[in-house]
Amino acid sequence: MVEAFAVASGKGGTGKTTSTLALGMALAEQYDVTVVDADTGMANLLFHTGLDDVDVTLHDLLVEDVATDVSAAVYERFGMHVVPCGTSLAAFRAADPERLRGVVADLAADTDVLLLDSPAALGSKSAVLPVVLADRTVVVLQPTIPSLSDGLKVQEYARSYGTETAGILFNRIRDDADVDRVVDRAERYFGGRTLGVVPESDVASDARRAGEPLLSYAPESTAAEAFRDAAARIDVRAGDSEDVADRFRSAVVPDEV
Amino acid sequence: MRIPRGRLVRSRVVSDPGVALASALDRELTGYAVFEPQDALLLDEGTAGIVTFDSGVPVLAYNTETDRGGADALADLAVPGPYSVELYEVDAAALEDTHDTPELRVAPDVPADRLAGDLALAERTREAAPDDRLDAGDPADPVEAFLEDEEKIEAIREQAREEARTRAEEWGLSAALDDG
Numbered sequence: 001m002v003e004a005f006a007v008a009s010g011k012g013g014t015g016k017t018t019s020t021l022a023l024g025m026a027l028a029e030q031y032d033v034t035v036v037d038a039d040t041g042m043a044n045l046l047f048h049t050g051l052d053d054v055d056v057t058l059h060d061l062l063v064e065d066v067a068t069d070v071s072a073a074v075y076e077r078f079g080m081h082v083v084p085c086g087t088s089l090a091a092f093r094a095a096d097p098e099r100l101r102g103v104v105a106d107l108a109a110d111t112d113v114l115l116l117d118s119p120a121a122l123g124s125k126s127a128v129l130p131v132v133l134a135d136r137t138v139v140v141l142q143p144t145i146p147s148l149s150d151g152l153k154v155q156e157y158a159r160s161y162g163t164e165t166a167g168i169l170f171n172r173i174r175d176d177a178d179v180d181r182v183v184d185r186a187e188r189y190f191g192g193r194t195l196g197v198v199p200e201s202d203v204a205s206d207a208r209r210a211g212e213p214l215l216s217y218a219p220e221s222t223a224a225e226a227f228r229d230a231a232a233r234i235d236v237r238a239g240d241s242e243d244v245a246d247r248f249r250s251a252v253v254p255d256e257v
Numbered sequence: 258m259r260i261p262r263g264r265l266v267r268s269r270v271v272s273d274p275g276v277a278l279a280s281a282l283d284r285e286l287t288g289y290a291v292f293e294p295q296d297a298l299l300l301d302e303g304t305a306g307i308v309t310f311d312s313g314v315p316v317l318a319y320n321t322e323t324d325r326g327g328a329d330a331l332a333d334l335a336v337p338g339p340y341s342v343e344l345y346e347v348d349a350a351a352l353e354d355t356h357d358t359p360e361l362r363v364a365p366d367v368p369a370d371r372l373a374g375d376l377a378l379a380e381r382t383r384e385a386a387p388d389d390r391l392d393a394g395d396p397a398d399p400v401e402a403f404l405e406d407e408e409k410i411e412a413i414r415e416q417a418r419e420e421a422r423t424r425a426e427e428w429g430l431s432a433a434l435d436d437g
Contacts, residue, residue, distance in 0.1 A: 011374060122421075125428040132433050144374035145335040145403050146273075149413050156417035160425065162435035172376070178398075185404035189414075200376075 003237050004104065004114040005166060006038070006134035006158070010150020012120040014140045015171040017045050018204050020117040021213035022224065023138065023169075024080050026231030031112035034074070034081040038100065038116040038130040041092050043085035045117050049077050050211030051084045058085040061103050062095035070106040078216050081111065097126035104133050113236055122157055131158040135239070136166035139190060143170060143182040152189060165191035169230055172200040196230030198223050258319045258326070260307065260355050263288045263345025270295065272338040275373030281344060282313040282382055288347040294336045306334035308368060309355065314386045315368045317361040326361035331372045332402035335409075337416075363399075365390050371400050 007020040017037075024035040037045035037058060046052045056072045075082045083103075108114055118130035118137075131137055137158045141151045155165050168190045173179055179197060187194055199222055207217035215224050266284070271277055277290050292306040307330075309317045318330040325333055365386035370379035383391060404410070425431045 013374075013376070122424075125430065128424070128428070128430070132430060142374060142376075143398075143400050144371050145332070145400055146372075146374035148400065148404070149335065149337070152410065152413055153417040153420075156414050157421040160418060160421040160435060161430075161433050182398065182400050182404065185401060189404070189410055 002108045002111055002114060002239055003136070004108060004116060004134045005234075006116045006118045006130040006137045006163065007140060008118040008131055008137050008154045008158070009120050009140040009147070010122070010152075010154045011142075011147045012042075013172075014120070014142050014147060015198075015204060016120060016140045017048050017117050018208065018214055019138075019140050019169055019171055019198070019227070020115050021045070021048055021078075021080075022215050022227035023231045023234070024113075024115050025078055025213050025215040026228045027113050027115075027234070027236070028079040031236060032081075032110075033079075033113045033115065034083065034107050034111040035115045036083040036104070036107065036117065037085035039119040040085050040095055040097065040100075040126055041119060041121075041124075043087050045082070046084035046087070047211065048208055048213060049075075049082050049084065051075055051077065051082065052211070054084065058083050058100075058103065059088065059091040059095050060086075062097065062099045063091070064096055064099070070103055074107075078213055081107075083107065095126075097124075097129055100126075100129050101133060122153065128157060131163050132161045134158075134163050135237070136164050136192070138166050138192075138195065138234070139168045141168055141170050141186070142172055143179045143186075148186060155190060159191075166234060167192035167195040167230075169195045170197045172204075173197055174200050193233055195233045196226050198226040198230065258307070258317070258355065258358065258361060260289060260309070261347050261351040263347040265343055266346050267344040268342070270339050270341045272340075273373060274334065274338070274340060274342070275369060275375040275378055277340070277342040277344065278308075278315070278369050278373055278382075279375075279378055281308075281310050281315075282378070282385060284344075285313040285385075286310045286344055286346060287312055287349045287352065288345045291343045291345070292334055293341045294334070295339045295341060306330060308363075309352065311349070311352070311356065312385070314365045314382060314390065315363055316356050316365075316390075317358060318363045318368065319361050326358075327363055328367065328397035328399040329402045330361070331363060331368060331399035332406065334372060335399070335403050337413075367399060371398060 116130040119127040201223040203218040320330040366379040
């Protein structure tokens with residue numbers, strides 16, 4: 001079985017990569033999980049997982065005529081399969097975003113849950129492809145006007161491609177912020193469920209500096225607990241992995257003329 | 258709101274209201290900022306939001322078009338940029354009467370935090386704010402007011418749907434559209 005989720009937010013700074021890895025690690029207790037840094041222009045998952053010195057990354061899989069097997073960019077870390085992306089601008093320029101489809105198809109054939117850490121932007125084809133390819137999105141939000149309006153935008157873009165919202169996750173919430181009323185009102189406009197409200201925490205940035213996901217670095221922290229609860233609220237849907245892989249391979253993105 | 262005419266110290270077009278808030282904080286502006294959103298799609302022409310400052314820290318918010326103040330006025334400003342922003346300097350003494358308008362008050366960090374979504378700027382603003390302002394902040398949240406405005410939310414969604422379709426064509430993704 002496989003379900004692909006795009007972890008998305010319209011705006012940067014919401015802690016999307018921290019969230020992707022936290023949900024991934026929590027889901028890995030129950031499922032076979034693959035996490036992909038689909039933010040090919042602003043990759044940072046590698047820094048969160050201690051993979052910043054690896055040789056092969058997603059970028060190498062997206063370059064034409066480089067015969068690299070997908071498995072070469074898959075690293076077994078923290079109980080998950082992790083596919084980092086490089087940070088070189090030249091590699092980003094050389095990468096063909098459409099090849100992401102094939103990479104996702106290959107990865108989908110062999111996992112239960114695929115999490116695509118998606119760009120915090122909608123301004124290019126490579127930025128939009130993760131929400132095009134995913135089955136559903138998890139929208140990471142903050143209780144601010146730009147974050148909510150950008151989150152609504154992402155949801156509408158995703159829905160345009162038939163990708164529904166699995167749930168919303170409020171992240172980096174300050175202790176003194178009374179967000180209940182904001183969460184109640186936001187729920188009216190977003191699909192899926194409210195997966196959780198995760199407190200702002202210094203351990204998230206400490207974990208990033210240590211090159212470890214939050215759930216590995218500080219598993220007992222309040223934020224880690226909130227992420228685990230959020231992951232438990234995601235109703236992963238069983239799909240036939242071959243069907244999903246075929247769908248990614250064939251139907252989704254037409255080849256460029 | 259009656260506000261004394263100030264001396265223009267900065268005028269520019271910004272895509273993010275946080276730029277103007279940061280500029281006011283950095284120059285410890287006592288005076289006011291006039292925000293005029295450039296996108297007429299989501300609002301009537303002539304809408305202007307005014308935020309007043311005391312030593313760089315926001316005090317009041319008012320919207321000239323909707324005649325709403327405080328958190329509601331900030332929510333009224335919540336439209337996609339760009340904005341044209343003008344910063345005006347005013348003598349502190351001349352602003353005293355204006356600032357004695359509790360119904361227009363906003364908490365010091367709320368414009369940076371909730372309108373601009375800039376956590377670091379909000380933190381810097383809290384550090385610069387006098388203690389009595391931090392304790393006596395207006396509890397109203399512009400985010401709640403924003404989410405109450407169903408018409409505006411629907412306009413944002415509709416605009417996103419149209420944009421998604423237009424761009425799908427540009428990027429050769431039309432076939433992947435749900436009804437494509």
